[in-house]
Amino acid sequence: MILIRPEQMAVFRTAKLVQYATELAPQLRRSYAEELEALDDAALVALTREALERAAAYGFESEAHLRRFAALEILAGAPLGSRRDVDAILSARDLTPRRKLQVAAELLGIET
Numbered sequence: 849m850i851l852i853r854p855e856q857m858a859v860f861r862t863a864k865l866v867q868y869a870t871e872l873a874p875q876l877r878r879s880y881a882e883e884l885e886a887l888d889d890a891a892l893v894a895l896t897r898e899a900l901e902r903a904a905a906y907g908f909e910s911e912a913h914l915r916r917f918a919a920l921e922i923l924a925g926a927p928l929g930s931r932r933d934v935d936a937i938l939s940a941r942d943l944t945p946r947r948k949l950q951v952a953a954e955l956l957g958i959e960t
Contacts, residue, residue: 865904868914869897876919883923895922902927906938906948913945919960920953928952 873893877884884892896918903917906929921928929935937943937951953960 865900866897868911869893869900872896872900872915872918875915876922880919880923892922898927902929908945910945913949916949916953916960920949920956920958923958923960924956928956931955 870893873889873896876896877889877892887895899918899921900914902921903914906917908914908917917928928938934952934955937955938948940948943951
């Protein structure tokens with residue numbers, strides 16, 4: 849039987865996160881070309897990776913939710929949790945992930 853230590857899983861998760869951020873960043877650029885034109889590709893990938901890490905910390909798991917979280921955070925220009933009202937919504941246990949992102953977008957005044 850093969851045992852995988854938590855440290856090994858962390859490395860695997862990090863590698864998958866970097867891979868997904870690298871794939872997602874061009875999609876975000878296509879969807880929000882005007883809003884993201886000031887960012888070069890490396891900066892967009894880095895912001896996407898950071899946003900995905902925070903999304904995972906809030907418990908978002910599906911690609912659709914991770915993508916929307918990253919888009920909201922990048923368009924907002926700051927970590928979503930930096931606003932108390934948005935952090936409270938994202939941390940709420942009685943809302944679905946979809947509803948959390950809807951309310952966060954409304955609070956931020958961002959359409960995704």
